[in-house]
Amino acid sequence: MLGAAAFATALLAAPLVGLLQRAPWTSIVRRLSDPAVLDALRVSLVVSVSATAVATVIGLPLAWALARDALPGARLIRSAVLVPMVLPPVVAGTALLYALGRKSPIGSRLDHWFGITLPFTTTGATIAAAFVALPFFITTVEAALRQLGTNLDEAAATCRSGPLTTLWLVTLPAIRSAFIAGITLTWARALGEFGATLTFAGSVGGRTRTLPLQTFVALESDPETAIAISVLLLAISIAMLVALRNRITLR
Amino acid sequence: MSIVIHGHLRRGTLAVDLDLEIPTGLTTLTGPNGVGKTSLLRLIAGLDALDHGTLSINGSTVDDPAARRFVPAHQRPIAMTFQELRLFPHLTSLDNVAFPLRRTGHSRTDARSQARALLERVGAGDISDHHPERLSGGQAQRVALARSLAAQPDVLLLDEPLAAVDAESRDDLRTLLTQPDLAPTVLWVSHDPNDSHLTGSRIVASHDGIGHTQHS
Numbered sequence: 001m002l003g004a005a006a007f008a009t010a011l012l013a014a015p016l017v018g019l020l021q022r023a024p025w026t027s028i029v030r031r032l033s034d035p036a037v038l039d040a041l042r043v044s045l046v047v048s049v050s051a052t053a054v055a056t057v058i059g060l061p062l063a064w065a066l067a068r069d070a071l072p073g074a075r076l077i078r079s080a081v082l083v084p085m086v087l088p089p090v091v092a093g094t095a096l097l098y099a100l101g102r103k104s105p106i107g108s109r110l111d112h113w114f115g116i117t118l119p120f121t122t123t124g125a126t127i128a129a130a131f132v133a134l135p136f137f138i139t140t141v142e143a144a145l146r147q148l149g150t151n152l153d154e155a156a157a158t159c160r161s162g163p164l165t166t167l168w169l170v171t172l173p174a175i176r177s178a179f180i181a182g183i184t185l186t187w188a189r190a191l192g193e194f195g196a197t198l199t200f201a202g203s204v205g206g207r208t209r210t211l212p213l214q215t216f217v218a219l220e221s222d223p224e225t226a227i228a229i230s231v232l233l234l235a236i237s238i239a240m241l242v243a244l245r246n247r248i249t250l251r
Numbered sequence: 252m253s254i255v256i257h258g259h260l261r262r263g264t265l266a267v268d269l270d271l272e273i274p275t276g277l278t279t280l281t282g283p284n285g286v287g288k289t290s291l292l293r294l295i296a297g298l299d300a301l302d303h304g305t306l307s308i309n310g311s312t313v314d315d316p317a318a319r320r321f322v323p324a325h326q327r328p329i330a331m332t333f334q335e336l337r338l339f340p341h342l343t344s345l346d347n348v349a350f351p352l353r354r355t356g357h358s359r360t361d362a363r364s365q366a367r368a369l370l371e372r373v374g375a376g377d378i379s380d381h382h383p384e385r386l387s388g389g390q391a392q393r394v395a396l397a398r399s400l401a402a403q404p405d406v407l408l409l410d411e412p413l414a415a416v417d418a419e420s421r422d423d424l425r426t427l428l429t430q431p432d433l434a435p436t437v438l439w440v441s442h443d444p445n446d447s448h449l450t451g452s453r454i455v456a457s458h459d460g461i462g463h464t465q466h467s
Contacts, residue, residue, distance in 0.1 A: 154333075157298065158329060158331040158399075159354060160351050160402055162325050162354075163325075174341060
């Protein structure tokens with residue numbers, strides 16, 4: 001038993017140790033300030049923050065409706081919410097391409113009527129990231145809302161507070177920890193997105209090439225830079241774990 | 252009559268026939284557990300709806316399923332203290348009490364000064380900066396009462412307002428709750444037969460339903 005546990009620990013730790021041991025510490029700042037990397041950093045920030053905002057805005061009503069059993073077919077919807085979590089990202093990207101691509105029914109109308117093209121654009125990369133990250137927000141927030149129950153909502157209603165005011169001033173503050181945890185997990189997933197983005201939005205420098213894609217590109221030509229970016233992403237992930245260590249367990 | 256209810260409420264295994272008129276002033280509603288006393292309060296508050304029948308408050312129909320009319324809780328002239336109090340955990344006592352005032356259009360400063368006065372009135376002026384988790388049962392009940400008064404209700408609904416209160420402050424709070432100027436109509440629910448000896452009207456709930464107001 002202990003041997004197997006030790007092996008599992010080693011399996012989890014070895015890649016990280018290998019990465020840190022190979023990291024070009026003396027040149028890491030120079031490598032990370034390379035224009036291509038800075039471009040990818042900018043794209044990553046724009047895409048991950050926008051995707052998180054989109055997931056929050058469209059996820060909150062759904063999480064609320066699911067937690068309050070306000071939707072018919074909730075079980076089906078709840079399963080649908082989990083699909084992006086278990087779907088291989090490349091399949092998600094392919095599905096998005098055929099749903100929103102220029103030749104798809106929706107994509108062709110967007111193109112025709114509004115001149116909007118999604119594939120190979122920053123907006124497309126944002127949609128791909130939002131799609132795969134949305135379940136993290138919805139499941140976290142729905143669980144917290146369900147656990148909170150309706151007691152405080154009812155109390156607020158008897159205090160002259162309408163439903164939206166109550167949501168904003170009572171319900172969300174009461175689940176603040178889980179709400180922040182949901183947003184952080186969503187952002188982390190969006191930041192790390194690779195497969196769906198590459199498939200749906202491609203790897204266009206300065207537009208859709210995020211840090212993970214830049215890492216993959218750099219591995220071919222400049223492995224040291226790839227390692228430097230990986231260390232940066234690893235540092236962000238660890239910082240997030242530290243920030244969330246209370247919130248996730250408290251949930 | 253302040254509140255007129257004729258109808259039927261079914262919630263889970265509970266089925267209550269309602270046929271009563273509640274006058275202005277203080278009315279106590281007593282009866283054993285499980286006969287629908289809290290359900291009646293929730294119905295008047297607008298937290299539950301009648302299955303059929305009608306409910307009117309001060310002459311205005313607020314629940315009439317046949318006419319597809321249902322006024323939601325936040326638009327009814329009511330306030331309610333819950334048995335489990337339900338103070339907002341992220342707000343201080345003062346901000347809990349200021350909450351209904353802010354919702355009815357008072358400025359932040361105005362709401363806070365009125366809230367402070369209400370806390371003084373219920374004997375909780377010294378705990379205005381405390382969050383609910385730090386309050387004793389009696390203190391929390393006082394804050395909950397102040398919050399309900401801040402909604403300036405025509406009808407004040409009190410669900411077992413002495414249940415969470417320690418014995419020594421119970422008489423004190425009972426005096427406070429029987430002051431005539433809390434609200435035009437006060438409906439006090441209690442399973443404690445002692446509370447039915449309060450002045451005012453009286454309703455006794457039983458498994459046969461809730462009805463017949465007795466005037467004392």
